[in-house]
Amino acid sequence: MSGTDGTAVSFDTASAARSLGDGTFTAVLRAEWAIGSHPHGGFLLALLAKAAIAALHERGEPHAEPLVVSAEFLHAPALGPVLLRTDVRKVGRRATVVEVRLEQRGRSCVEARVTTGRLPMRRPEWTDVPAMAAEPPPGALAMAESTEGPFNLAKGCEVRLDPATAGYLAGRTDEPPRMRLWVRPRHSLVDPYFTLLASDVNPPVVMNLGRIGWAPTVQLTALLRTRPAPGWLRVVVESRSVHESWFDSDATVVDSQGRLVCQARQLGLAPAPAPGG
Secondary structure: OOOOOOOOOOHHHHOOOOOOOOEEEEEEEEEHEEEEEEEEEHHHHHHHHHHHHHHHHHHHOOOOOEEEEEEEEEOOOOOOOEEEEEEEEEEEOOOEEEEEEEEEEEEEEEEEEEEEEEOOOOOOOOOOOOOOOOOEEEEEOOOOOOOOOOHHHHHHHEEEEEEHHHHHHHHOOOOOOOEEEEEEOOOOOOOHHHHHHHOOOOOHHHHHHHOOOOOOOOEEEEOOOOOOOOOOOEEEEEEOOEOOOEEEEEEEEEOOOOOEEEEEEEEEEEOOOOOOO
């Protein structure tokens, strides 16, 4: 499912849905935009948002951009073809709402509400973003070299991890569930849709507590704040509470100009603690 020259299909191409002309779209979930055999959650958010915007365009609505994407992950879809059904719930002057349902083999896998409008472009009146270098320092680790299992996203984007925030790599199980990363696409420019992927690009922060393994997302909501400038995106992600099988994860995405471009919060299921952890 890669390009004809063996490279990964670009993010722009992979996340584009093909219209069937009646508010439904088709797409193919590709291996290079997955973690192992699981399609990446942030990529799915981008795909759903693009389908919502395309549905509005087909109706002749004014140009819009995603402002909020809130998704429920009902069943993990498999790699391969999917169907996207859209339903415009509200058309407003400042905000329009579109429901999008991702189906596979007759089963609803992901359901989302996408709020659309125009992203602000002026400098914010007030902002509070984490202090972080604009580019990954020399000691930052390439995710393909530092994660458990096949990190297929490395084929389509560059991801660097701050080793000081990844104690699990050294076998520690008592580090704070907090990580810092840098990410950018390999074959295209960053845009609002890629920031949705960036907001979920990190390994599960509970790995720093010795909880290694797949941590499926149950609910994920992302707020897009402005269009990102070209260059690396900086990502800070942390958990406020790990409680029995559940954990939360909050991501802040900052662009190369130091502007907040995306905020995301998700609820996930944590793997069991490592024996003796």
